[in-house]
Amino acid sequence: MPDEYRQGVLRFVEMHANSELMGVLPEREWILRAPTLRRKLALTAKVQDEVGHAQLLYRVAEDLGKSRGQMIEDLLAGKTKFHNVFHYPTRSWADVGVIAWLVDAAAIVAQQALRDSSYAPYARTMRKICWEESVHIMHGRDVVVTMVNGTQAQRDMVQEALDRWWGPLMQMHGPRSDRARDRDIYWRIKAKTSEELRQEFLSIYVPRVWELGLTLPDPELRRDREDGVWHYSEPDWQELRTVVTNHGPRSQERLAFRRENWADTAWVRAIVLGARGAAA
Amino acid sequence: MTEHGSYLPPAGESAGDGALLEPFEVFRQEKEGDAMRHGGSVMAPDGELAVHYAREMYGRRQESIRLWVVRRSDIRELDDPDLLQPPLDRSFKKPGGYVMRDKLAAARERSGQEKPSGGRPRSAPPPTRKSHEG
Structure with a gap:
């Protein structure tokens, strides 16, 4: 395999794995505060799934020549990135619904396109991951729909969460890029541009948000009747750049938690790695 | 391994902790009677873990x-095209290797018979034995 391709796939999959690993931290904060046992079980299972996705993806990346330990070290040192949406705080139970529904939906739009990635081990892994993510979206949508059917305070809570998450959601797929100059598309590591993914996300999910009587904080948001293209206010790309370089509102806390966790579990890795010598 | 390169990444390609861990391939069966299908792989220091x-x-x-x-x-891998995809005509091993449309037409002309309808001989009814397949 050409070296540029190997490095391209590795970089792409590593960023994806990092995002799955860091992505559980905002939701993890709500496990102990879940309103019912069933919600607690569902949220725990989701967190377990996302860590499992990180494991599967680090596994794909490892075979491309970078060790898992090195990938974690680079993430903790701020040398590699994770998705913008996981740098923000969670403020209420409604955040859990909005994250599981809409953040996962925005992610799955991208991930479904990756099931056709030219790197077959990644494509096969994405088929398994998409199947699990579809459960998360149902869980999140169920949380949101339950709350909008509740008290005014619950409705307000969902609307407030949606207002806060909309900016990061619109930034999530990244600025428009030139298809001809995108190396990941050239190598067919991914199939769709950021704008294609954003349009797909808006087409499916904006009507479902409006259906619930919720509003989205963008006066420009509308679908052109003629060509079906969604128009929206330009997302804050400066915010995106600031956040993904670990200057987001929770970037440092989340990384600090992971560093602490990495140090606390060193003894487990030592035993696992030592098991081979002991068994021999 | 052939000049095409192995489908399997070499064991222990990963640096660092890869030296102590090694890849195990995982095959899974979804329901009784299904084939075991490759699911993915895990890194572990031994079979038990x-x-x-x-x-x-x-x-x-x-x-x-x-x-x-x-x-x-x-895993013993064989992907040598000389052995698995030899450039020899093997059509005699496949049903599609026997094309007799023109020969059948010639035989009918000689015997004065019509082409049977429904693809089965007129005199013999279609077999009634139920297929247990599919």
Whole structure:
């Protein structure tokens, strides 16, 4: 395999794995505060799934020549990135619904396109991951729909969460890029541009948000009747750049938690790695 | 391994902790009677932990009824096209290798018979034996 391709796939999959690993931290904060046992079980299972996705993806990346330990070290040192949406705080139970529904939906739009990635081990892994993510979206949508059917305070809570998450959601797929100059598309590591993914996300999910009587904080948001293209206010790309370089509102806390966790579990890795010598 | 390169990444390609861990390939069966299908792989220091990891990665949601966990270095791979895809005419081994449309037409002309309708001989009824396949 050409070296540029190997490095391209590795970089792409590593960023994806990092995002799955860091992505559980905002939701993890709500496990102990879940309103019912069933919600607690569902949220725990989701967190377990996302860590499992990180494991599967680090596994794909490892075979491309970078060790898992090195990938974690680079993430903790701020040398590699994770998705913008996981740098923000969670403020209420409604955040859990909005994250599981809409953040996962925005992610799955991208991930479904990756099931056709030219790197077959990644494509096969994405088929398994998409199947699990579809459960998360149902869980999140169920949380949101339950709350909008509740008290005014619950409705307000969902609307407030949606207002806060909309900016990061619109930034999530990244600025428009030139298809001809995108190396990941050239190598067919991914199939769709950021704008294609954003349009797909808006087409499916904006009507479902409006259906619930919720509003989205963008006066420009509308679908052109003629060509079906969604128009929206330009997302804050400066915010995106600031956040993904670990200057987001929770970037440092989340990384600090992971560093602490990495140090606390060193003894487990030592035993696992030592098991081979002991068994021999 | 051939000049095409192995389908399997070499064992222990990963640097660092890869020196102590090794890849195990995981095959899974979704329901009784299905073929075992490749699911993915896990890194482990030995077979026992590999089975635990495989269960965690490929059986957490009751999506498998059986797992096979195989040390990657124990897999014997054959992908030599000279042996598997030889450039010889092997059509005599396949049903599609027997094209007799023109010969049948010639035989009918000689015997003065019509082409049977429905693809079966007129005098013999279609077999009634039920197929247990599919």
